[in-house]
Structure formats: structure tokens, C-alpha cells
Amino acid sequence: METRRALLPWAVLACWLVLALGDPCASSQYTVIDDFRRHPDYTxxxxxxxxxxxxxxxxxxxxxxxxxxxxxxxxxxxxxxCGTQAPVWIRLNDPMPSAGQDVVGEACAAWIFPSTSTAVCCILKSPAKIRNCGTYLI
Incomplete structure (x- = not known):
């Protein structure tokens, strides 16, 4: 009985974390960025x-x-x-994730040095995670 009582706060905490953090695919858990200028063909x-x-x-x-x-x-x-001087793209070692799955990659910013016209595809890097939410990616 004491063991159950001792585990109860941990169970409550686990439930609270699940509810608080939620599913990242739920619309309340992500931010929509809708801008035609972000298309790779846009200059x-x-x-x-x-x-x-x-x-x-x-x-x-x-x-x-x-x-x-x-x-x-x-x-x-x-x-x-993509409407910017330094467009960001995702470098992946794995294929895009299946529905409900995540894949970890690297967000890279492309840049060109005006003095030399030398382009660098990944001058700035940051870890990135992509999740397949079934009909869309976040």
C-alpha cells in the first residue's frame, strides 16, 4: 500500500506532463507560418x-x-x-518520416559572400526535428 501511495505523485506528474506538453501535431502546439514569399521559387x-x-x-x-x-x-x-537573403533548408540523413514519426536533421542557412560571389550552402546550422502529422509536416 505504501508503494502505491509513494508512486501516486509520480503518476499524477506523468499525466500532467502528457496533458501539458500535448501532441505536437495538435493545432495548439505549433505555429502556422503562411507566406507565399517562402516558396523556393520566389525571389x-x-x-x-x-x-x-x-x-x-x-x-x-x-x-x-x-x-x-x-x-x-x-x-x-x-x-x-524563399523571400530572404539567407534561405533555410533541411539537411536530412534519413528519408522524410512516416505518419506519426520524427526525423532529426540540420537546418542550414545558405549564404553568398558578395565580395567573392562564393556561395555556401550551410553557413549557419541548427539541429531540427521534423514530424509527420499525417497530412502535413511540422
Whole structure:
């Protein structure tokens, strides 16, 4: 009986964590970023219009273009594409995850050095996790 009583707080904590953290695929657990300029084919005509993700907080993001699900590129886009000077792409060692699964990769920012016109596909790196939520990725 004492063992059960001692385990009760841990069971309550575990339940609370599941409820508090929730499923990352639940709409309350991720942020939707819907912007046509983020498409890999989009090139901005003005540097004033460039997007900057510097202040994005760590978390789950669902990308869309005009309300349709989008996928962060898994290839190095040309610099100044995706509406930014330093487009971000995902480098994966594994294929995209199956529904309900995660895969860990690396978010890379592409950059070009103006003085030499030398392009670098992954000048800035950060760990990234992708989850397949069935009909979309976060």
C-alpha cells in the first residue's frame, strides 16, 4: 500500500506532463507560418521585403503557402530565394518520416559572400526535428 501511495505523485506528474506538453501535431502546439514569399521559387524584387527568421523561438512550425501545406526544402536553394537573403533548408540523413514519426536533421542557412560571389550552402546550422502529422509536416 505504501508503494502505491509513494508512486501516486509520480503518476499524477506523468499525466500532467502528457496533458501539458500535448501532441505536437495538435493545432495548439505549433505555429502556422503562411507566406507565399517562402516558396523556393520566389525571389524578392526589393531587399526591404526580405524575411528574417532571426527572432523565431524554438518550437514546432507548420509552413503553408496560400493556405496549402508546404515543406521546407531538403536541398540548398539559391541565395535570395524563399523571400530572404539567407534561405533555410533541411539537411536530412534519413528519408522524410512516416505518419506519426520524427526525423532529426540540420537546418542550414545558405549564404553568398558578395565580395567573392562564393556561395555556401550551410553557413549557419541548427539541429531540427521534423514530424509527420499525417497530412502535413511540422
Amino acid at each position: 524578392s524584387t526589393s531587399t526591404k521585403d526580405w524575411l528574417c527568421d532571426r527572432y523565431l523561438m524554438p518550437g514546432w512550425y507548420r509552413f503553408q503557402v496560400n493556405g496549402s501545406n508546404a515543406i521546407v526544402p531538403t536541398f540548398c536553394p539559391n541565395v535570395t530565394r
